[in-house]
Amino acid sequence: MASGGRPERQAPPEIFYNEDEARKYSTNTRIIEIQSQLSERAIELLRLPDDTSCFILDIGCGSGLSGECLTDLGHYWVGLDISSAMLDVAVERETEGDLILGDMGYGMPFKPGTFDGVISISALQWLCNADKKYHHPPKRLLKFFTTLYASMARGARAVFQLYPENSSQLELITQQAMRSGFTGGLVVDYPNSTKAKKMFLCLFAGGQPQQLPKGLGTEESQTNKSQITFSDKRERMKNVRGKSLKKSRDWILEKKERRRRQGKEVRPDTKYTGRKRKAYF
Amino acid sequence: MKLLTHNMLTSNIIKGVTKGFPLGIQVSKLEEKSVDFNPDFVARMIPKIDWSALKQAASDVGKGDEIPADIVPQYEQNEDFLKKAHHVLMEIEVIEGELVCPESGRKFPVSNGIPNMLLNEDEV
Numbered sequence: 440m441a442s443g444g445r446p447e448r449q450a451p452p453e454i455f456y457n458e459d460e461a462r463k464y465s466t467n468t469r470i471i472e473i474q475s476q477l478s479e480r481a482i483e484l485l486r487l488p489d490d491t492s493c494f495i496l497d498i499g500c501g502s503g504l505s506g507e508c509l510t511d512l513g514h515y516w517v518g519l520d521i522s523s524a525m526l527d528v529a530v531e532r533e534t535e536g537d538l539i540l541g542d543m544g545y546g547m548p549f550k551p552g553t554f555d556g557v558i559s560i561s562a563l564q565w566l567c568n569a570d571k572k573y574h575h576p577p578k579r580l581l582k583f584f585t586t587l588y589a590s591m592a593r594g595a596r597a598v599f600q601l602y603p604e605n606s607s608q609l610e611l612i613t614q615q616a617m618r619s620g621f622t623g624g625l626v627v628d629y630p631n632s633t634k635a636k637k638m639f640l641c642l643f644a645g646g647q648p649q650q651l652p653k654g655l656g657t658e659e660s661q662t663n664k665s666q667i668t669f670s671d672k673r674e675r676m677k678n679v680r681g682k683s684l685k686k687s688r689d690w691i692l693e694k695k696e697r698r699r700r701q702g703k704e705v706r707p708d709t710k711y712t713g714r715k716r717k718a719y720f
Numbered sequence: 721m722k723l724l725t726h727n728m729l730t731s732n733i734i735k736g737v738t739k740g741f742p743l744g745i746q747v748s749k750l751e752e753k754s755v756d757f758n759p760d761f762v763a764r765m766i767p768k769i770d771w772s773a774l775k776q777a778a779s780d781v782g783k784g785d786e787i788p789a790d791i792v793p794q795y796e797q798n799e800d801f802l803k804k805a806h807h808v809l810m811e812i813e814v815i816e817g818e819l820v821c822p823e824s825g826r827k828f829p830v831s832n833g834i835p836n837m838l839l840n841e842d843e844v
């Protein structure tokens with residue numbers, strides 16, 4: 440991607456993620472699919488205990504797509520974002536998580552030891568920009584990471600999917616994270632593919648020493664088999680938690696049932712519920 | 721904003737504020753939403769809850785008598801207690817109002833259920 444095309448170069452996040460941009464997170468299927476895939480992988484990298492509902496923080500939670508993935512796995516979450524337009528979409532979507540308008544560069548406004556895990560999808564690289572005269576990216580990153588560390592339960596993980604602009608940004612980010620006490624490092628999925636390559640910064644907040652997970656599509660994770668293990672895992676999860684595969688008819692029916700129980704208005708179930716639409720208009 | 725979130729929220733990101741907890745609540749619109757009862761989750765959260773802050777928050781929004789003054793012993797097996805905790809933590813939501821920093825008096829508006837924790841230049 441040419442650097443001129445990077446959103447971070449165009450405007451501060453609270454301006455870039457205006458109503459028009461936010462709208463795409465509820466209408467553009469490609470954006471929705473990518474966000475959900477990245478979120479599912481980030482949650483997988485969190486390695487939360489099986490069969491336990493956890494309390495998770497989603498940083499740059501935006502429209503709540505990532506949060507919905509957490510809800511589908513039975514977790515509870517709080518999301519923080521700087522764009523009120525994005526948060527409004529999350530409210531519209533009736534996400535289960537609680538939302539906070541905030542700037543991660545000001546620090547995380549939470550009590551010590553609060554979260555069992557933290558995810559963040561495509562947001563962290565925004566902190567490398569100085570969008571205001573008084574912004575100093577290294578300081579904002581340090582403030583962010585130190586306060587984040589404190590807000591996490593000992594031994595908890597934070598997984599950030601990110602798009603650093605260059606290697607020095609990545610270095611600055613990791614350096615400030617380590618200075619704040621985190622251990623861990625970078626997991627790169629499909630490092631040899633320009634299109635599929637994805638970066639996840641996996642940070643551990645103290646506790647027992649933990650091993651960094653392997654990236655998908657790397658030699659160590661057995662080339663090409665990794666994609667399969669991932670979907671295998673979803674099948675397994677489905678059985679373990681008695682939950683259905685996302686977007687399947689069963690999944691939709693369960694979600695509708697859940698909403699009905701919450702007293703929300705839900706369309707009646709019919710034989711068309713969850714059916715694939717034909718491609719003609 | 722659920723009272724669960726309120727119980728985790730601080731204003732100590734403001735320069736000069738050390739604890740910033742618990743935030744006062746001034747509410748102008750409150751809603752109750754039903755959420756599936758998950759006893760395991762509630763029981764797991766109890767040790768993380770500052771109970772007196774929760775009790776205070778519940779009174780701030782006019783629901784003080786819906787939870788006991790203290791955590792009961794062996795709460796893990798006490799469904800009645802867990803249900804009350806669940807209700808107050810997960811089902812009561814502040815939709816419009818203000819949160820107040822206990823040290824500086826700084827107010828954070830809550831609108832559409834979302835607390836605004838953004839700071840001004842001189843507060844960071």
Ligand SMILES: C[S@@+](CC[C@H](N)C(=O)[O-])C[C@H]1O[C@@H](n2cnc3c(N)ncnc32)[C@H](O)[C@@H]1O
Pocket residue numbers: 452453456464474498499500501502503504505506519520521522525541542543544560561562565566
């Ligand atoms: C690619 S979007 C993520 C969308 C989100 N995962 C979702 O499900 O809709 C990145 C988000 O990061 C947020 N962001 C960027 N800089 C931020 C900051 N300094 N503090 C908080 N959020 C920020 C943006 O407002 C945007 O909503």
